[in-house]
Amino acid sequence: MTHLISLGEFEQVVLLAILRLRDDAYGVTIRSEIAGCTGREATPGALYTTLDRMEEKGLIRSWLGDPTPQRGGRAKRYFGLTKTGRAALINAQRAYQSLLCGLDILGGANA
Amino acid sequence: MHSALIAEWLLARFMGRKQAASIVGDLLELKQLKGILWFWYSLVGVVIVLFWRRPLAFVAALIFGFMAFAGLQATDIMGIPPLLSGNYNYPWMNLCWVLFAILLFVLTYATIRYGLRDRVTQLALALSISSALLIYGGRQMAVLVACIVFLVCVAAVSILNTERRRAAVVILIVESVGIVGGLWAAHVFNLFFDLAVPMSKRAPAPPSAGWLYLCMVLMMAWMMATACSCMHNWLMRNSSIDLGD
Numbered sequence: 341m342t343h344l345i346s347l348g349e350f351e352q353v354v355l356l357a358i359l360r361l362r363d364d365a366y367g368v369t370i371r372s373e374i375a376g377c378t379g380r381e382a383t384p385g386a387l388y389t390t391l392d393r394m395e396e397k398g399l400i401r402s403w404l405g406d407p408t409p410q411r412g413g414r415a416k417r418y419f420g421l422t423k424t425g426r427a428a429l430i431n432a433q434r435a436y437q438s439l440l441c442g443l444d445i446l447g448g449a450n451a
Numbered sequence: 452m453h454s455a456l457i458a459e460w461l462l463a464r465f466m467g468r469k470q471a472a473s474i475v476g477d478l479l480e481l482k483q484l485k486g487i488l489w490f491w492y493s494l495v496g497v498v499i500v501l502f503w504r505r506p507l508a509f510v511a512a513l514i515f516g517f518m519a520f521a522g523l524q525a526t527d528i529m530g531i532p533p534l535l536s537g538n539y540n541y542p543w544m545n546l547c548w549v550l551f552a553i554l555l556f557v558l559t560y561a562t563i564r565y566g567l568r569d570r571v572t573q574l575a576l577a578l579s580i581s582s583a584l585l586i587y588g589g590r591q592m593a594v595l596v597a598c599i600v601f602l603v604c605v606a607a608v609s610i611l612n613t614e615r616r617r618a619a620v621v622i623l624i625v626e627s628v629g630i631v632g633g634l635w636a637a638h639v640f641n642l643f644f645d646l647a648v649p650m651s652k653r654a655p656a657p658p659s660a661g662w663l664y665l666c667m668v669l670m671m672a673w674m675m676a677t678a679c680s681c682m683h684n685w686l687m688r689n690s691s692i693d694l695g696d
Contacts, residue, residue, distance in 0.1 A: 367477035384481075384493045385500030388474060392501065404469060412455050414476030415469070 345397055345424065347432045353378060354390050355429045358400065358419050366405070366416040367391075391419060399425035454487065455479055458494050465502050505680075508563035513672040516556030523548045523586070546630075551582050553629035553675065557622055560679055570618035571683060577605050578622070617686040621679065628678040629671065636667035 347355070357373040358365040365373075367387065374382050394400045405416040421429070440446070455475055462471035474497060482490040558575040565572055581598045588594035609619040643663055648655075 367474065368480045371481075383496055383500075384474075384478065385496035388497055389500050404473065408476075411476035411479050414459075414472040414479070416476065417470065417473035 345399065345428045347399075347428050350382075350386070350390055351394060351399070352429060352432050353380075354387070354394070355399065355421060355425060358421060359429075363418070363420075365419045370419070394425065395419075397424075398422055399428060454490065458490070461494070462498065465498065504564050508560045509672065509676050511563055512556045512560035512676065513669070515559040516552045516672065516675075517668065519555040520548055520552035523551060547586075549630060549633055550626060551579075551586070553626050554579050554582060554622070556629070556672070556675055557625050557679055560676055561683070564680070565683065570614045570687065571621050571679075574605070574609065574615060574618045575622060577601075581605070614687070621682040621686055624682050625675050625679045629675045632671040632674045636671055640664065640667055 353374055354370060357370045357377070360377075361369050361373055367384070370391075371382055371384070371387055374380055374387075391400065391402075395402055399422060400419050401422050402417050402419050405418055407413045407415045458478070459468075459471050459475045462474060465471075475494075478490050478493055481493075554575060558572065558579050561569055561572040561575055567573070567576075581601050584594055585598045589598070609615045640660075640663060644660065647657055647660065
């Protein structure tokens with residue numbers, strides 16, 4: 341039996357940012373993507389906690405890139421969604437969509 | 452550059468070196484825009500946010516486990532007064548106290564570290580509630596039967612469900628480590644006592660006995676917390692381990 345993991349609001353924001361960034365999702369870009377799209381400046385502590393927790397839950401996976409001189413020879417840790425993460429995100433978004441359905445709060449798009 | 456090396460060393464105390472390096476790398480990238488103060492402020496924030504649960508869980512579990520052990524020694528268990536149960540007429544009760552105290556230790560530790568949705572926390576909670584009911588209301592037949600039925604159900608679910616079976620293994624191992632650690636601590640304490648206070652002199656215990664007792668309690672708690680943490684990481688987060696799935 342497939343057990344869908346429920347997602348918190350910030351978890352969904354981070355997952356969507358990772359999806360949008362495709363192969364370039366690491367700490368700095370995820371943070372700036374969230375800031376650019378939502379206007380919300382996530383603190384590094386909150387972001388890394390969420391990323392670690394979601395990796396423990398199997399929602400995302402991470403891998404190390406090549407070291408870069410800009411970062412003092414330190415590698416970037418890239419993130420990507422797993423099948424479980426994608427399914428959980430779709431499930432959460434469907435719930436939002438069905439709640440929005442029939443409401444006119446987005447200028448009639450969902451009315 | 453020195454600040455990056457110090458920051459990396461600091462983070463590596465709490466996580467893997469590669470993960471620490473990647474976080475410091477991220478902060479270094481942003482440092483060019485936001486400055487050195489922001490860099491250190493963020494680093495401290497990362498350390499606190501990522502790791503506050505571990506020391507808090509340890510201290511809270513130690514306090515609750517120890518309080519449970521002390522409190523149970525003064526409580527009548529299943530209708531047997533503490534005076535009787537404490538003077539070795541019922542030696543199995545000492546084992547029950549220890550098992551229940553360790554269970555409360557696991558419950559507190561797992562609740563703070565992993566949250567209420569964690570399987571280990573849930574199993575420890577179910578076992579703690581039924582054990583507490585047995586201890587405080589076990590003399591009433593209805594409570595006794597209800598607790599036994601509940602425990603049988605918990606055992607059945609733990610055997611049938613993979614995740615709960617793993618949680619049961621975590622709790623069993625922590626209980627075992629706690630008992631072995633307790634026996635070892637008692638042995639060391641007795642050795643020390645025999646050396647420091649020979650039977651022939653009948654002198655009062657020296658102050659160092661208190662310190663040794665405290666050290667032994669802390670050592671036991673550390674062993675149990677480490678066992679719980681390692682087994683949780685190994686069993687609950689590694690789905691490839693075969694436990695008869």
